Amino acid sequence: MVGVAFTVFLAGSFFRLISMWRLAKKKDGLIFSYISIFFALRSIVHWILPFAGVSMRKHPAMTIVAFLFHVCLFAVPIFLSAHVILFKESWDISWWRLPDMAAEIMSWSVIGSCLFFLGRRIFLPEVRYLTSLSDYLILAAVAVPFISGLWSYHQWAAFQVVMIVHIISGEIMLMIIPFTRLSHMLFFPFTRGYMGSEFGAVRHAKDW
Amino acid sequence: MTKRSVQNISTIPDEGIDKGAQRLTPDQVSRVIRRHLEEEGGARLKVYTETCVHCGLCSDACHFYLSHDHDPKFSPAGKVKQTLDKIIRKKGRVSIDFIKKTAEIAFTECNLCRRCVMYCPFGIDVAYLMLFLRRICHKLGVVPQYIQDTAHSHAATMNQMWVKDDEWIDTLHWQEDEARDEIPDLRIPLEKQGADIFYSVIGPEPKFRAQMIYQAAVIMNAAGMDWTMPATPGWDNSDMCMYTGDEEMVARLKKVHFETAMRLKTKRIVMGECGHAYRSVHDVGNRHLGWKMSPLPVMHAIEFYYELFKDRKLKVNQKYDAPVTLHDPCNVVRGGGLHEMARYVINETCSRFVEMHPNREHNYCCGAGGGVINCGPPYTNKRVVSNRVKADQLADAKARGAKTIIAPCHNCFGGLEDIVKHYGLGMEIKFLGDVIYECMDKE
Ligand code: SF4
Ligand code: SF4
Numbered sequence: 001m002v003g004v005a006f007t008v009f010l011a012g013s014f015f016r017l018i019s020m021w022r023l024a025k026k027k028d029g030l031i032f033s034y035i036s037i038f039f040a041l042r043s044i045v046h047w048i049l050p051f052a053g054v055s056m057r058k059h060p061a062m063t064i065v066a067f068l069f070h071v072c073l074f075a076v077p078i079f080l081s082a083h084v085i086l087f088k089e090s091w092d093i094s095w096w097r098l099p100d101m102a103a104e105i106m107s108w109s110v111i112g113s114c115l116f117f118l119g120r121r122i123f124l125p126e127v128r129y130l131t132s133l134s135d136y137l138i139l140a141a142v143a144v145p146f147i148s149g150l151w152s153y154h155q156w157a158a159f160q161v162v163m164i165v166h167i168i169s170g171e172i173m174l175m176i177i178p179f180t181r182l183s184h185m186l187f188f189p190f191t192r193g194y195m196g197s198e199f200g201a202v203r204h205a206k207d208w
Numbered sequence: 209m210t211k212r213s214v215q216n217i218s219t220i221p222d223e224g225i226d227k228g229a230q231r232l233t234p235d236q237v238s239r240v241i242r243r244h245l246e247e248e249g250g251a252r253l254k255v256y257t258e259t260c261v262h263c264g265l266c267s268d269a270c271h272f273y274l275s276h277d278h279d280p281k282f283s284p285a286g287k288v289k290q291t292l293d294k295i296i297r298k299k300g301r302v303s304i305d306f307i308k309k310t311a312e313i314a315f316t317e318c319n320l321c322r323r324c325v326m327y328c329p330f331g332i333d334v335a336y337l338m339l340f341l342r343r344i345c346h347k348l349g350v351v352p353q354y355i356q357d358t359a360h361s362h363a364a365t366m367n368q369m370w371v372k373d374d375e376w377i378d379t380l381h382w383q384e385d386e387a388r389d390e391i392p393d394l395r396i397p398l399e400k401q402g403a404d405i406f407y408s409v410i411g412p413e414p415k416f417r418a419q420m421i422y423q424a425a426v427i428m429n430a431a432g433m434d435w436t437m438p439a440t441p442g443w444d445n446s447d448m449c450m451y452t453g454d455e456e457m458v459a460r461l462k463k464v465h466f467e468t469a470m471r472l473k474t475k476r477i478v479m480g481e482c483g484h485a486y487r488s489v490h491d492v493g494n495r496h497l498g499w500k501m502s503p504l505p506v507m508h509a510i511e512f513y514y515e516l517f518k519d520r521k522l523k524v525n526q527k528y529d530a531p532v533t534l535h536d537p538c539n540v541v542r543g544g545g546l547h548e549m550a551r552y553v554i555n556e557t558c559s560r561f562v563e564m565h566p567n568r569e570h571n572y573c574c575g576a577g578g579g580v581i582n583c584g585p586p587y588t589n590k591r592v593v594s595n596r597v598k599a600d601q602l603a604d605a606k607a608r609g610a611k612t613i614i615a616p617c618h619n620c621f622g623g624l625e626d627i628v629k630h631y632g633l634g635m636e637i638k639f640l641g642d643v644i645y646e647c648m649d650k651e
Contacts, residue, residue: 055269120264183259199542206569
């Protein structure tokens with residue numbers, strides 16, 4: 001089952017990227033002429049460093065939460081010792097593990113961040129206006145694996161059942177990445193890089 | 209300082225949109241849109257619309273949103289949600305009224321200023337999406353009347369203002385005559401083969417602001433430049449078709465423009481102070497003709513003035529004395545990176561300079577760009593009300609001493625004039641060329 005999830009995630013991502021690449025070749029050929037590695041990286045770097053751009057400085061809380069969220073979202077599932085042990089057992093591969101305490105704090109951070117995002121969706125009019133059901137579902141899809149993970153870790157009520165929820169929800173999250181708005185993970189380097197190239201090489205301007 | 213907008217702006221009557229819509233059937237609408245999505249909807253459209261995470265961070269970028277008391281309908285992603293998202297979801301099966309509303313949003317509620325690109329973490333280009341919609345409207349024949357008229361003029365005369373071939377030449381002679389009262393040996397060289405510079409202007413210059421040609425001639429003369437202007441169509445560098453979604457015409461227009469430069473064997477094109485024309489010649493039109501960059505060097509007036517001062521070709525008699533502030537036009541700053549050069553020229557010509565905030569790439573659009581001012585009188589009120597932040601920004605510069613606004617772009621000039629008037633700011637607006645002309649040593 002885990003294997004299926006990884007396969008769907010990897011194959012799905014690969015498929016999405018390749019088909020987008022082919023569509024770009026067919027319809028947006030100009031992207032390939034204008035992309036400049038230097039300016040693409042210049043822009044990407046400015047957008048993956050916290051507070052490097054004006055937009056991020058304008059929203060300090062959002063910036064801190066968004067960075068914390070993304071770091072934890074990646075680090076916890078990959079470096080959690082329980083996960084690393086599972087990888088070791090099934091595929092005999094292993095790597096560095098997070099101390100359990102750190103993993104716990106980071107998981108709470110993800111849940112807290114999700115609550116923050118939920119709060120934005122509910123209370124900020126400009127975000128509420130853009131929000132539809134799918135945005136809430138995606139947020140839930142990200143939060144549930146972490147909530148259920150902590151739940152089982154602490155062996156709270158019915159933790160065996162919750163463990164199953166944890167496994168299934170984690171797999172679902174992984175599998176939907178390529179096919180939902182979570183695909184911003186795949187496309188971020190391309191959209192930002194393309195804009196960075198247009199702004200940098202053609203328009204001699206910053207885009208952050 | 210400035211008045212708050214309380215008006216609720218609903219659909220504004222517009223002959224172009226209304227008559228165009230009357231001719232449509234729902235079936236036509238969905239057929240045209242489906243075909244358009246299939247033929248021209250590529251990876252950019254797909255990625256932009258599918259990866260927008262609805263975070264709302266682009267809102268703060270948009271002067272429409274900021275000026276309408278943070279009404280989310282005017283945020284960049286909010287405009288996409290109301291229009292394109294629905295069109296894609298319904299695969300074009302939208303009502304004719306929906307198309308009318310879409311036309312109004314795409315043509316008059318976005319200046320294509322690309323400020324939002326700098327606030328969206330993913331660099332989603334809402335201006336591109338709005339242009340995509342405008343092209344749908346163009347194909348459906350639902351375009352605001354005034355801007356469509358300029359596009360018709362482009363198609364029929366190769367200039368934006370229905371200027372006839374002999375009127376163009378007459379205007380140049382007239383300005384040459386006038387200028388000779390001041391500088392007896394001044395010439396406006398017509399059709400000079402092999403000159404260094406082809407000086408090109410926008411259609412409204414000979415039509416409404418002919419003194420700008422006069423001033424440019426005086427500057428060229430004093431700097432001793434080897435320049436010329438054509439006596440044929442191709443003199444106009446402007447391009448409203450770029451904003452109506454008529455991309456075929458964009459290619460025709462720029463072809464004539466570049467070919468005129470080639471025919472005259474000039475080494476470069478120097479353009480007057482216009483932002484959208486710069487966007488068209490240096491960034492957009494070349495692409496439609498298959499050139500990655502323009503086929504010969506193209507310089508906006510700011511760059512040209514910068515060169516003249518840097519090379520000490522122009523001397524200043526007495527610096528402009530009233531404190532000035534600079535409006536950074538989107539198309540030459542976010543679209544061309546000329547902001548430091550503009551400041552250099554101001555430094556050379558003006559004694560006191562007050563920065564506006566925000567400035568440079570982050571400056572607010574004038575509200576006129578992207579063809580919005582060209583949609584004409586029906587939208588004037590909406591346009592100025594929708595840019596209250598600009599008025600606040602100007603008022604702040606005024607409070608810090610600025611008396612004159614320098615706006616090195618025709619559209620910005622017009623847009624700011626309306627804003628200054630509507631909000632009673634009492635500031636004077638000048639082109640960079642006006643200031644240079646006033647201060648320079650003309651000998
Ligand atoms: S391009 Fe400019 S006017 Fe249009 S949505 Fe973006 S910020 Fe607003
Ligand atoms: S900032 Fe970008 S991702 Fe966020 S709502 Fe605006 S366009 Fe979408």
